[in-house]
Amino acid sequence: MIHTFIDSKAVVEIPNEDIECVLAGAMKKCFGYRTPTRYYSTWLARFEGLNYNAYQTILLELVKLGYGRILKNK
Secondary structure, X not given: OEEEEEOOOEEEEXXXXXXXXXXXXXXXXXXXXXXXXXXXXXXXXXXXXXXXXXXXXXXXXXXXXXOEEEOOOO
């Protein structure tokens, strides 16, 4: 299974087996998060709980890591 995240600026696709590791790395790099916390319990849940600006920041970081692409404006 592949997780697909779409935003007005980017499309990111991450394989299911890599999702927690990839999100952990991106969220640690961008925001310094060390754990997903008890409230969220997984990195995916914490990612889905982000506000719009933080969500965009993570998506753009994932694009830099090679998991997606930037959408071009028409």
